[in-house]
Amino acid sequence: MDKTAKSKLVSDIESQLDDFFGDGLGDTSSPTPSLEKLKSAVLSIDWEITDACLSDMITETELLMSHFEEDPVTHALLRMLRGLGDYVRKRKARSHPDAIKRVMSVFANIETLINDTHLEKRQRKNIVAKEIQAFKKLKQQVESQKPPLRGAPSQAISTQTPADVAALLEHHKFKQAMNAVEERLGAEMKSLKAQVQSLQKQLAALRS
Amino acid sequence: MAVINIRKREVQIKIVYVGPGRGGKTTNLEYLFNSIRHRIQSDMVSIKTHGDRTLFFDFLPFDLGQIQGYRIKTQLYTVPGQVKYNATRKLVLKGVDGIVFVADSMAVMREKNIAALENLIENLTFYDIDIYDRFPIIMQYNKRDLADEGIPLLDIATMQGDLNAKLNAPFFEACAVRGENVIPTAKKAISATIISLQDHLA
Numbered sequence: 001m002d003k004t005a006k007s008k009l010v011s012d013i014e015s016q017l018d019d020f021f022g023d024g025l026g027d028t029s030s031p032t033p034s035l036e037k038l039k040s041a042v043l044s045i046d047w048e049i050t051d052a053c054l055s056d057m058i059t060e061t062e063l064l065m066s067h068f069e070e071d072p073v074t075h076a077l078l079r080m081l082r083g084l085g086d087y088v089r090k091r092k093a094r095s096h097p098d099a100i101k102r103v104m105s106v107f108a109n110i111e112t113l114i115n116d117t118h119l120e121k122r123q124r125k126n127i128v129a130k131e132i133q134a135f136k137k138l139k140q141q142v143e144s145q146k147p148p149l150r151g152a153p154s155q156a157i158s159t160q161t162p163a164d165v166a167a168l169l170e171h172h173k174f175k176q177a178m179n180a181v182e183e184r185l186g187a188e189m190k191s192l193k194a195q196v197q198s199l200q201k202q203l204a205a206l207r208s
Numbered sequence: 209m210a211v212i213n214i215r216k217r218e219v220q221i222k223i224v225y226v227g228p229g230r231g232g233k234t235t236n237l238e239y240l241f242n243s244i245r246h247r248i249q250s251d252m253v254s255i256k257t258h259g260d261r262t263l264f265f266d267f268l269p270f271d272l273g274q275i276q277g278y279r280i281k282t283q284l285y286t287v288p289g290q291v292k293y294n295a296t297r298k299l300v301l302k303g304v305d306g307i308v309f310v311a312d313s314m315a316v317m318r319e320k321n322i323a324a325l326e327n328l329i330e331n332l333t334f335y336d337i338d339i340y341d342r343f344p345i346i347m348q349y350n351k352r353d354l355a356d357e358g359i360p361l362l363d364i365a366t367m368q369g370d371l372n373a374k375l376n377a378p379f380f381e382a383c384a385v386r387g388e389n390v391i392p393t394a395k396k397a398i399s400a401t402i403i404s405l406q407d408h409l410a
Contacts, residue, residue, distance in 0.1 A: 006406075009402075012276055013275055016272060017272070017395045
């Protein structure tokens with residue numbers, strides 16, 4: 001390979017690599033500077049969940065929300081991210097284990113919506129629709145984890161699944177209690193039968 | 209060896225990130241993936257242990273686009289750095305076209321860096337690859353940021369002397385967790401690999 005051909009190849013490769021990776025400085029080429037701050041906050045959460053990280057994430061999300069007010073699709077995901085951040089901050093270790101997964105997923109999609117300018121409107125809506133669906137599912141799971149309200153026992157019973165009921169029926173204490181009730185009822189029935197027989201005998205004696 | 213499909217005008221190259229365990233190989237790939245995920249159709253595949261260590265490999269395939277009429281398909285791999293997984297390392301190195309050696313800059317890692325390079329040379333010899341015979345390899349001296357936290361680091365001259373004196377490969381000082389010099393390392397590795405491939409074919 002002669003020198004001219006080689007230098008042309010090198011130049012072509014470098015140009016293609018520059019096109020593909022940007023200017024090689026990675027994150028600094030981002031069109032939205034505060035997205036990088038949000039990314040940093042989200043990655044911090046991936047590493048360690050602290051109040052400071054969550055506050056950073058919420059602050060950066062709110063900054064972006066004002067920036068994307070005109071873009072309802074991105075704005076919806078940002079609102080969702082803020083909601084998730086608020087939830088994790090309030091519930092801390094008691095948060096649903098999938099909450100952080102949702103934070104990561106919502107952020108990844110926000111990044112896609114902001115960076116990928118070639119996405120069609122339909123594709124953008126699909127991304128949001130999927131996230132909303134996943135968010136609703138998480139919300140339902142969170143609701144189902146909540147303890148029953150006082151004074152509403154019927155609601156608690158109605159949320160039991162057939163599997164819960166089967167497990168309850170198999171429990172040895174439940175079985176013991178059932179046996180005790182059966183024994184007591186049996187004894188009472190025996191006593192009632194004896195009383196009935198005695199009364200029948202008295203009646204027969206009176207008739208004769 | 210690269211897969212070249214003349215009829216489809218496609219070239220597939222395989223670049224493997226190697227180095228001692230906990231050196232930052234996976235972090236390099238994760239950063240790259242996060243930087244290009246919006247441009248590529250593929251996903252990054254990672255197989256980890258419970259302790260978040262690479263058990264088998266990480267794999268990041270992407271289509272780089274056309275260079276001189278050929279579509280360049282790039283596959284980036286990492287290998288597990290832990291010593292006990294040599295069989296996996298050897299397997300992943302099969303058909304490798306280029307190497308990024310991710311060295312850990314911490315002073316306590318000096319011996320492990322040297323051992324990892326020796327292990328690489330040994331594994332490549334198994335595939336009849338002579339690392340000293342114009343094989344495309346890029347050195348990355350990772351974790352340079354740890355100096356700010358007061359952690360003793362190896363100076364660059366020492367690392368060059370330990371790892372790159374004979375190879376004389378291009379090298380980068382990096383901080384993979386912050387993404388510093390991650391993309392330039394990958395770009396250099398890809399370009400060196402394509403040029404080496406062209407040299408072999410010419």
